[in-house]
Amino acid sequence: MIQKRNSFLAPALLVFILLVTWEIAARFIAIAFILPSPTQVAMKLWELKAILFFVHLPATLLVILTGLLLSIIFGIGIAIWMNGSKIAEKAFYPIIISSQTIPIIALAPIFVLWFGYSLWSKVAVTLLITFFPITVNTYDGLRSSRQEIKELLLTMGASKRDIFFKLQVPSALPHFYSGLKVAVTLSVIGAAIAEWLGAQAGLGFFSRRMMNQFDGAGVFAPIVLLSLVGIALFLMVIALEKITLKWRKTK
Amino acid sequence: METSTEPNVLDNVSFHVNAGEFISIIGPSGSGKSTLFKLITGLEQPTSGEILLNGQHDHNRLGRVGYMPQQDLLMPWRTILKNAALPLELKGVAKNNAHQRVLELLEEFGLKGVEHKYPRDLSGGMKQRVSFLRAVLSGSNILLLDEPFSALDAITRMNMQAWLLEKWEKWKTxxxxxxHDVEEALFLSDSVFVLSETPVQHLEKINVPLGRPRDFHMIHQPEIIKLKEQLIEQLRWRVTP
Structure with a gap:
């Protein structure tokens, strides 16, 4: 019990110290448009709550969730395909790896050219940045199933389909969640970058607009929200993982 | 009987097992024990020779023999109930019927009340019993047990041996x-097959001169001790050329 309280206390204390240091430093420097203090950011958040929560947050959430959904569909699809066919693996794997060496930020303006300021230019960036961890983890997970269990299933007369659904999918699930955890945090970054570069709404877009107006606190307020969205998504994946992988729970 | 892998692990090996017999196969590692099992279960096909099950030659033997592997190989994400019901599930038995059949047998296997637990909550001996139950539920009259007790501690192992004999005498499979344990082979079986190493392949059949039912004192009879020493000598000689 004491241990548990301590494990919560330590990070809380650290964050508190950091915030206090920041506050003092900001007040000392006293140039709000370069370094706003945490209290100024909090006040700004309160002041802009209507427009942030009802206009820009929903716009960003739409980008994140659409991007993630497509990413999961494509990622799992390609992982299954690569797992099932040696040719598909040989064809896709190098492309998937090299796609990660492309600076996606540099590509974002091109997506704006292609898709305009629509939802899809931003979804494309989010998709490109999140499908990698999902695909690679799911693929590794599908291949992680034990050969001995596969042979045992075969001696029971199992079909290819049985082996896929009863062995490979359950084996892949923990790996898929690992990939998804990385993906959800990246999705926030992807959406923010895309909005920063070309959008008419969204937290990234709003942050940039405040930048142009030299409103330091206004730049930080949507960033705080973006960070909270990332944390919330991460916690949701953990909750989902706990529900679906009950067997994995440690004593 | 040969395998497709080079060199031939099993060559000129021929044997016959009567229905209801308890046969042990003993041999040093690398003597082709696992190959033999892969052939019988149908995971591999012989390059020459044939395998008859219940007097019939069948190219596809998968699903015909109940196989219990060395490690329990229970699926960690399935409860005991669902692990044991796996062969029934694969044969297309309705879920309720399958679970009903498992539940009926759990008590007999000393597993009452653990049906909703996961494998990680069970001891090694219990996991092996679940694995055995799973093999039995494959519905086959032939069971292949691949060193099932080798990972258990001595006491658990003795209990499991006695328990296995009890089940076998009841079901007559x-x-x-x-x-690779000579004593275990002698205590359990009607006959022991000794696999000789390459290059001279042959399978020697040794009848165990013990009646049924067995108990642990029997293996201390002079002729059994003699047989045991003779077997150990034979195996040792083969391991160190």
């Missing part, structure tokens, strides 16, 4: 039991 044919059991093929791979082991």
């Amino acid at each position: 044919t059991i093929l039991f791979i082991t």
Whole structure:
């Protein structure tokens, strides 16, 4: 019990110290448009709550969730395909790896050219940045199933389909969640970058607009929200993982 | 009987097992024990020779023999109930019927009340019993047990051996039991097959001069001790050329 309280206390204390240091430093420097203090950011958040929560947050959430959904569909699809066919693996794997060496930020303006300021230019960036961890983890997970269990299933007369659904999918699930955890945090970054570069709404877009107006606190307020969205998504994946992988729970 | 892998692991090996017999196969590692099992279960096909199950030649033997592997190989994400019901599930038995059949047998296997637990909550001996139950539920009259007790501690192992004999005497299934433990082989089986190493392949059949039912004192009879020493000598000689 004491241990548990301590494990919560330590990070809380650290964050508190950091915030206090920041506050003092900001007040000392006293140039709000370069370094706003945490209290100024909090006040700004309160002041802009209507427009942030009802206009820009929903716009960003739409980008994140659409991007993630497509990413999961494509990622799992390609992982299954690569797992099932040696040719598909040989064809896709190098492309998937090299796609990660492309600076996606540099590509974002091109997506704006292609898709305009629509939802899809931003979804494309989010998709490109999140499908990698999902695909690679799911693929590794599908291949992680034990050969001995596969042979045992075969001696029971199992079909290819049985082996896929009863062995490979359950084996892949923990790996898929690992990939998804990385993906959800990246999705926030992807959406923010895309909005920063070309959008008419969204937290990234709003942050940039405040930048142009030299409103330091206004730049930080949507960033705080973006960070909270990332944390919330991460916690949701953990909750989902706990529900679906009950067997994995440690004593 | 040969395998497709080079060099031929099993060559000129021929044997016959009667229905309801308890047979142990003993041999040094690398003597082709696992190959033999892969052939019988149908995971591999012989390059020459044939395998008859219940007097019939069948190219596709998968699903015909109940196989209990060395490690329990329970699926960690399935409860005990669902692990044991796996062969029934694969044969297309309705879920309720399958679970009903498992539940009926759990008590007999000393597993009452653990049906909703996961494998990680069970001891090694219990996991092996679940694995055995799973093999039995494959519905086959031939069971292949591949060193099933080799990972258990001595006491658990003795209990499991006695328990296995009890079950076998009740059900009268044919059991093929791979082991490298001479004493275990003698205590359990009607006959022991000794696999000789390459290059001269042959399978020697040794009848165990013990009646049924067995108990642990029997293996201390002079002729059994003599047989045991003779077997150990034979195996040792083969391991160190």
